[in-house]
Amino acid sequence: MNPAPLVEPGPPLTAERVTRFSRQLMLPGFGELAQRRLAAARVLVVGAGGLGSALVPYLAGSGVGTIGLVDDDTVELSNLHRQVSHGVADVGRPKIDSLADTVAGIDPDCRVIRHRDRLTSANALDVLAGYDLVVDGSDNFPTRYLVNDAALLVGIPLVWGSILRFHGQVGVSWREHGPTYRDLFPVPPSPDEVLSCAQGGVLPSVCAWVGALMSTEVVKLVTGVGEPLLGRVTTIDALSGRSRELSYQAIADAPQITSLVDYELFCGLESAASSLATVTDAAGAPLAAATAPRGVTAADLLARVRGGEPIRLLDVREPAEAELRRIAGSELLPLGDLVEGGEPPAGAGTLVVYCEQDLRSRRAARLLLERGHDDVVFLVGGIDRFASVAADLVQR
Numbered sequence: 001m002n003p004a005p006l007v008e009p010g011p012p013l014t015a016e017r018v019t020r021f022s023r024q025l026m027l028p029g030f031g032e033l034a035q036r037r038l039a040a041a042r043v044l045v046v047g048a049g050g051l052g053s054a055l056v057p058y059l060a061g062s063g064v065g066t067i068g069l070v071d072d073d074t075v076e077l078s079n080l081h082r083q084v085s086h087g088v089a090d091v092g093r094p095k096i097d098s099l100a101d102t103v104a105g106i107d108p109d110c111r112v113i114r115h116r117d118r119l120t121s122a123n124a125l126d127v128l129a130g131y132d133l134v135v136d137g138s139d140n141f142p143t144r145y146l147v148n149d150a151a152l153l154v155g156i157p158l159v160w161g162s163i164l165r166f167h168g169q170v171g172v173s174w175r176e177h178g179p180t181y182r183d184l185f186p187v188p189p190s191p192d193e194v195l196s197c198a199q200g201g202v203l204p205s206v207c208a209w210v211g212a213l214m215s216t217e218v219v220k221l222v223t224g225v226g227e228p229l230l231g232r233v234t235t236i237d238a239l240s241g242r243s244r245e246l247s248y249q250a251i252a253d254a255p256q257i258t259s260l261v262d263y264e265l266f267c268g269l270e271s272a273a274s275s276l277a278t279v280t281d282a283a284g285a286p287l288a289a290a291t292a293p294r295g296v297t298a299a300d301l302l303a304r305v306r307g308g309e310p311i312r313l314l315d316v317r318e319p320a321e322a323e324l325r326r327i328a329g330s331e332l333l334p335l336g337d338l339v340e341g342g343e344p345p346a347g348a349g350t351l352v353v354y355c356e357q358d359l360r361s362r363r364a365a366r367l368l369l370e371r372g373h374d375d376v377v378f379l380v381g382g383i384d385r386f387a388s389v390a391a392d393l394v395q396r
Ligand SMILES: Nc1ncnc2c1ncn2[C@@H]1O[C@H](COP(=O)(O)OP(=O)(O)OP(=O)(O)O)[C@@H](O)[C@H]1O
Pocket: 046, 047, 048, 049, 050, 051, 070, 071, 072, 073, 078, 079, 083, 095, 117, 118, 119, 120, 137, 138, 139, 140, 143, 196, 197, 198
């Protein structure tokens, strides 16, 4: 059975609003009450990147009255091909500011609340509590599980989507009315299996397709019009032009979610706090060095290279990424090959492992330490960060 509309209707529409939404008001099953529900709705969107910038204009266009945006990132040139709500003049600006401007251009009466922050276990419950519904347009598994669990604890529905290369998925997670994201994906994938858009690429129109489906789910949940994707996932494949539907159910003996956890650790990643520090015992002696890789910052690495220290650089990205840019003098050993037993070339000096940011390099550094290599660190922020301090050492 379909859930009742999520939001009570707001005040009657003004003449301007009736004209603005006239082509929507005439839709079968829609009408003024549905439009007033949208006007009263408060929708939080996590991520103002590929998905957020595709779906938020449609939320504004549909008449959602309040849109919260959470993102701590700024617009980069490599975002523009798919994050079409941001333009050339926005490069370097906070994504949420650029997206808020896009919304204002569509409907100045749409209220935008800016959370220029990373959503974390520490702030998620407070942030979500002010909204009727949350939409996850982030790009990583720790955030997906965090948003799912926070929505569940706050008691609001979640519309989630994900994209990679030519594919995408969309679903709704709402404990009160069906299974949740955790029923579909009870265990996060191993970090070795996860590719981000920065690593695997993505077709811009896939963002548009998935973003449009996500905003449609929001409209359906808020108004009660149509059948939301509860217990169903839509998957799309742009290459074949096909979409499919998968059904799933709640897992009977699933663990109860009672509080938020460290989602980086839950997803098999080093937590930000533990990865940069060496773990020590009470006397200050290093502990667990074999499993707690240390990071080196881009600035420190640059100083060590310029100071003539012997450094070996190991690139654990894919060959296609290394063809686009690499740190001069580095050797390539993709993480998958390393996991299967590949070894870096022998040599003297600290082995600095890097990838695009630092997810794969942390994992690789940990593996190498576990295999007995003792002078291994990962590059914090990866080649992305290094290129901003030492462009002359990055070959393109
Ligand atoms: N926990 C989080 N809190 C807030 N924003 C998040 C969180 N996790 C991811 N995001 C945001 O979600 C957006 C995802 O966008 P997208 O997938 O297009 O990747 P990107 O980081 O912009 O691009 P690229 O990976 O190519 O550098 C990013 O803007 C990112 O900052």
